[in-house]
Amino acid sequence: METIGRDLSEMQRVPLAPAHVAALRAEGTIVDYPAGTVIVHPGQLVDRFVYVEDGEIEVMNPFTGERHLPWSLGPTQFMGEISFLYGGSWTMPMRAARDTRVIEVPRPAMLRLMSEIPEMSDIIITVLAARRRRQLDTRDSVLVLIGEEADRAVRGIAEFAGRNRLPYSSYAMGSVEAERVATSCAIAADRPAVIFGRDTVVDDPTPEKVARLLGIARDLDEDEPFDVLIVGGGPAGVAAGVYAGAEGLSALVVEDTALGGQAGTSSRIENYMGFPTGISGADLVWRGEVQAMKFGTRFVMPRRVIKLEELEDRQFCATFDNGQRVRAGAVVVATGVQYRRLPIDRLSEFEGAGVYYAATENEARYCNNADTIVIGGGNSAGQAAMFLSRSSSHVRLMVRGRTLASSMSNYLSSRLEAEPRISIEYGSEVAALHGDEKLHEVTVRTVADGAERVVPACAVFVMVGAAPNTDWLSGMVALDSKGFVLTGEAVGANSPYATSHPGIFAVGDVRSGSVKRVASSVGEGSVVISRVWDHVRAV
Numbered sequence: 001m002e003t004i005g006r007d008l009s010e011m012q013r014v015p016l017a018p019a020h021v022a023a024l025r026a027e028g029t030i031v032d033y034p035a036g037t038v039i040v041h042p043g044q045l046v047d048r049f050v051y052v053e054d055g056e057i058e059v060m061n062p063f064t065g066e067r068h069l070p071w072s073l074g075p076t077q078f079m080g081e082i083s084f085l086y087g088g089s090w091t092m093p094m095r096a097a098r099d100t101r102v103i104e105v106p107r108p109a110m111l112r113l114m115s116e117i118p119e120m121s122d123i124i125i126t127v128l129a130a131r132r133r134r135q136l137d138t139r140d141s142v143l144v145l146i147g148e149e150a151d152r153a154v155r156g157i158a159e160f161a162g163r164n165r166l167p168y169s170s171y172a173m174g175s176v177e178a179e180r181v182a183t184s185c186a187i188a189a190d191r192p193a194v195i196f197g198r199d200t201v202v203d204d205p206t207p208e209k210v211a212r213l214l215g216i217a218r219d220l221d222e223d224e225p226f227d228v229l230i231v232g233g234g235p236a237g238v239a240a241g242v243y244a245g246a247e248g249l250s251a252l253v254v255e256d257t258a259l260g261g262q263a264g265t266s267s268r269i270e271n272y273m274g275f276p277t278g279i280s281g282a283d284l285v286w287r288g289e290v291q292a293m294k295f296g297t298r299f300v301m302p303r304r305v306i307k308l309e310e311l312e313d314r315q316f317c318a319t320f321d322n323g324q325r326v327r328a329g330a331v332v333v334a335t336g337v338q339y340r341r342l343p344i345d346r347l348s349e350f351e352g353a354g355v356y357y358a359a360t361e362n363e364a365r366y367c368n369n370a371d372t373i374v375i376g377g378g379n380s381a382g383q384a385a386m387f388l389s390r391s392s393s394h395v396r397l398m399v400r401g402r403t404l405a406s407s408m409s410n411y412l413s414s415r416l417e418a419e420p421r422i423s424i425e426y427g428s429e430v431a432a433l434h435g436d437e438k439l440h441e442v443t444v445r446t447v448a449d450g451a452e453r454v455v456p457a458c459a460v461f462v463m464v465g466a467a468p469n470t471d472w473l474s475g476m477v478a479l480d481s482k483g484f485v486l487t488g489e490a491v492g493a494n495s496p497y498a499t500s501h502p503g504i505f506a507v508g509d510v511r512s513g514s515v516k517r518v519a520s521s522v523g524e525g526s527v528v529i530s531r532v533w534d535h536v537r538a539v
Helices: 018-027 107-116 118-138 152-163 176-185 207-214 235-246 281-294 361-367 379-388 410-418 518-538
Strands: 029-033 038-040 048-059 094-106 143-146 169-171 193-196 224-231 251-254 298-300 305-310 316-320 325-333 337-339 371-375 394-399 422-426 428-435 439-446 452-456 459-462 466-468 504-506
Touching (some): 018 094, 048 107, 143 176, 143 207, 152 193, 152 207, 152 361, 176 193, 224 235, 224 518, 235 518, 281 298, 361 379, 371 379, 379 410, 394 428, 410 422, 504 518
Parallel strands (some): 224 251, 224 325, 325 504, 371 394, 371 459
Antiparallel strands (some): 038 094, 305 316, 439 452
């Protein structure tokens, strides 16, 4: 299956061409670092590009201060993480292993060079993506979680980091690794903790706090203007961000939970053109995010738009959940849908502790050699069941209807029926959940006669009853009876993505009558930018 980044050997040994280095010299400054100098600390903003002319730079262990990796950066190589593209934070400390001379180019100037020299941009992005992939594969990061297995808040951070492709390490309480990290931070090793580097222990951890440490939740300038505000970071929103940036529009993508949206919860998408071996939804959208950032599109998260207003100059003002506001000449609504909270007894008690709304590697870790239940009859539910069958002893797919023919792709339903670890229980629903601090059993009810039975289950994955995220649009655009955004002919517009309010467009699953597929969402997000461009030029 396709994953982000290329061969990890490229991480170290892809040099820039002499012409590229000459461009760096013209824009940058020569800086000498004596041996032992710490060049960057975790949490510092990535404000420059650092190219090594002579000497050696090594990655430090953030907790011991010792050399962290068996290799280092030497002449012709460069420092950098993928966070360079969005102005985030360094996640690993680096120092000069010996006297070192570098060329430092300020980030804005470097981004301009990358836009002007695509061959250099390709090399840099390839290396940065490979470095992020290595961090994800090895779970090697300055962000460390202790007690994920015992604490819901820590599990929430793991879910946020995992779904957003942010590297982190997770250790069980009482483990040798937890003891080592806790001792270096002077905290108790028998309590859950979220740690960023050696000096920062996050009190009452939330995704917002962690995002700020990583530099992905930076405050914008008050009333900062953009050509287009894209609300939602799923396939449609990220595709719109790619094309907006490519067309020279200043664009901001706002996401309240995790980039990828509902598609990001899919562990394996096999019917998206160009990926014959399949690709996870998170990886697909992550590639798009990197591509959009390359063109200058900015991302901010976790942020939720709670209010949208039109100003006297026909601009729009969006207010975020933290009170911050931004202005935009146009708005693209790409908020998608979310799975409903089903009316199941004790559901809220087990959310995050046995009830999940995504089936990724992060959640699958809790289902090793245990019984698992997936609720739903669509492609997302089918993909989740197939993915979970690798680690679970048995997966029950609960479907209220009598067939999957109308809701699931044929290739997927055939595969489910052939998998011995999966049983499809038609005409069934989950009625109640049982357990103490963790889920242990589930009551299953037969829809036809109401008969109930109790079955073992370590986890229930809810992937049914999708509802649109449009509450924040109340009064601004016309919605259908289910809350989806009406567009095109339904509101007398000359574009299939235009809403009843000029300057506001809707794409992807949130649009009434849309095809609920990743490919169609990407297509809509791509095409809508031409209409956005026309509107922005006319204002």
